[in-house]
Amino acid sequence: MTKKPDAVVVAGVGMMPVGEHWDLSLRQLALEAISAARLDSGGLRPQALYVANMLSPALSGQSHLGPLLADFAGMRGVEASTIEASGASGGVAVRQAYLALMSGAIDVALVLGVEKVTDKGSSQVQAALATATDAEYEAVQGVTPSTQAALLMQRYFYEYGPPEDSLAGFSITAHLNAVTNPDAMFRKAIRREQYASAPIVSEPLNTFDVAPLADGAAALVLARAAALPDGQEYPQVEIVGSATATSALALHDRPDPLDLTAAAQSAQTALMQAELSPEDIGLFELHDSFSIFAALSLEAAGFAERGKGWKLAQNGDISLTGHIPIGTFGGSKARGDPGGATGIYQLVEASRQLQGRANENQVPDAATAMTQCLGGSGATASTHILRRVT
Amino acid sequence: METSQHWRLRKQRYALVGEVCPHCESKIFPPRDICPDCGEDAREMYQFSGRGEVYSHTTVYQAPSGHAENVPYPVAIVRLEEGPLVTAQLTDVGDQPIEIGTPVEMVTRKLGADGERGMLVYGYKFRPALVER
Numbered sequence: 192m193t194k195k196p197d198a199v200v201v202a203g204v205g206m207m208p209v210g211e212h213w214d215l216s217l218r219q220l221a222l223e224a225i226s227a228a229r230l231d232s233g234g235l236r237p238q239a240l241y242v243a244n245m246l247s248p249a250l251s252g253q254s255h256l257g258p259l260l261a262d263f264a265g266m267r268g269v270e271a272s273t274i275e276a277s278g279a280s281g282g283v284a285v286r287q288a289y290l291a292l293m294s295g296a297i298d299v300a301l302v303l304g305v306e307k308v309t310d311k312g313s314s315q316v317q318a319a320l321a322t323a324t325d326a327e328y329e330a331v332q333g334v335t336p337s338t339q340a341a342l343l344m345q346r347y348f349y350e351y352g353p354p355e356d357s358l359a360g361f362s363i364t365a366h367l368n369a370v371t372n373p374d375a376m377f378r379k380a381i382r383r384e385q386y387a388s389a390p391i392v393s394e395p396l397n398t399f400d401v402a403p404l405a406d407g408a409a410a411l412v413l414a415r416a417a418a419l420p421d422g423q424e425y426p427q428v429e430i431v432g433s434a435t436a437t438s439a440l441a442l443h444d445r446p447d448p449l450d451l452t453a454a455a456q457s458a459q460t461a462l463m464q465a466e467l468s469p470e471d472i473g474l475f476e477l478h479d480s481f482s483i484f485a486a487l488s489l490e491a492a493g494f495a496e497r498g499k500g501w502k503l504a505q506n507g508d509i510s511l512t513g514h515i516p517i518g519t520f521g522g523s524k525a526r527g528d529p530g531g532a533t534g535i536y537q538l539v540e541a542s543r544q545l546q547g548r549a550n551e552n553q554v555p556d557a558a559t560a561m562t563q564c565l566g567g568s569g570a571t572a573s574t575h576i577l578r579r580v581t
Numbered sequence: 582m583e584t585s586q587h588w589r590l591r592k593q594r595y596a597l598v599g600e601v602c603p604h605c606e607s608k609i610f611p612p613r614d615i616c617p618d619c620g621e622d623a624r625e626m627y628q629f630s631g632r633g634e635v636y637s638h639t640t641v642y643q644a645p646s647g648h649a650e651n652v653p654y655p656v657a658i659v660r661l662e663e664g665p666l667v668t669a670q671l672t673d674v675g676d677q678p679i680e681i682g683t684p685v686e687m688v689t690r691k692l693g694a695d696g697e698r699g700m701l702v703y704g705y706k707f708r709p710a711l712v713e714r
């Protein structure tokens with residue numbers, strides 16, 4: 192394949208393990224990821240910084256992260272701003288950087304996802320998360336994202352009647368993939384019996400259906416291909432599809448809550464841009480903050496028929512050697528859930544796969560990857576398609 | 582939310598007042614002034630009956646601040662008999678098993694405390710229907 196000078200490529204990636212970083216503040220976490228990505232890019236100088244974050248104003252009392260982090264990371268003066276789209280912040284930030292690069296306005300962009308959640312207690316975190324639901328009609332009723340996921344899961348089981356532990360495979364696969372990921376939060380395989388006996392979070396949702404929200408930071412240096420110096424160490428990864436779509440914030444405002452229309456729409460648009468169909472996708476980093484979203488996302492993106500997404504978790508289809516591997520480094524479930532930074536982790540991990548530097552987690556012959564992150568219960572969905580070029 | 586925010590919502594929250602679309606007859610709750618079905622203006626007020634059935638349900642054990650003292654509490658999405666879905670807590674459930682399809686009716690109850698001053702917020706909840714229909 193020939194290089195296109197105006198293509199947008201991944202020039203560098205960096206990330207911190209997701210976890211409880213008691214010794215690091217939000218800005219220190221951010222700096223670690225930024226430094227790693229810039230080093231990986233061979234020292235490219237970003238002309239703009241896009242910060243993806245959802246909880247800093249509520250949990251750290253800090254907004255206006257753009258200039259704060261640009262300054263702290265030694266880039267004082269560059270254009271910098273924050274993108275907030277709940278759990279989809281990362282994908283939407285990549286989309287904004289992609290548009291700026293495609294327009295030719297800039298040649299190099301830095302996209303950072305950062306989240307600092309462990310400084311606050313559970314009820315404060317739940318309240319902060321609940322602000323991503325409809326405040327006047329959901330949060331006021333005591334609804335949180337876990338509640339939304341439980342309501343969807345209950346209805347899913349009612350409409351399609353899969354076996355009681357049909358979503359267990361998502362959690363089991365995620366944990367298995369995390370065993371060989373040194374950066375993962377939970378590096379321990381789990382058994383089906385453990386899933387079946389796990390404590391209930393919100394019926395029918397149990398603790399293994401829920402990804403652990405923790406601190407994290409990941410960064411990407413994106414560039415126009417023409418701006419890259421020659422002699423790159425790794426195969427080039429190009430963004431060949433980028434799309435964001437929205438739906439109603441509240442579950443009750445959607446004609447069919449089990450139909451993640453924003454996820455479907457953004458996936459279709461991104462696939463169309465890439466001139467690909469779901470069968471061409473080598474791996475799918477999807478949004479598994481709750482296991483039900485893994486099933487619904489597989490259905491929305493066209494990898495399974497409606498009501499049959501759970502079947503892909505039964506017989507290895509989603510494993511590293513299956514026909515559509517997901518959460519290849521453990522996903523949010525086992526790598527850890529970095530909130531609004533999720534989309535950046537997904538692109539970092541997908542890039543590593545396509546560059547052949549996924550080590551023990553390598554998906555054999557991965558040439559194309561899809562990433563998709565969801566905000567709220569799918570009110571925002573941002574999809575990207577990456578392809579290995581050289 | 583502050584007092585004025587809750588005050589603005591009093592009609593829908595205490596009396597389940599929504600809207601009806603003058604163009605396509607769609608009943609709309611919560612009110613949103615633009616019909617989600619046909620995209621036209623829809624500002625005509627409409628009084629919902631408060632009757633419906635459970636579309637989905639769960640129980641909250643890990644509550645956000647303001648609701649912590651009420652755990653565990655049941656939450657449902659209710660399909661109102663006029664068509665729209667609405668998210669609400671269930672109340673007065675007792676020993677009655679809640680299932681998808683269980684008939685419910687609207688009542689007004691305390692929803693929780695809001696803000697730093699802990700202002701009490703009242704609004705609709707749903708309970709199992711007392712009269713068989």
Ligand SMILES: [Zn+2]
Nearest residue numbers: 602605616619
């Ligand atoms: Zn209408």
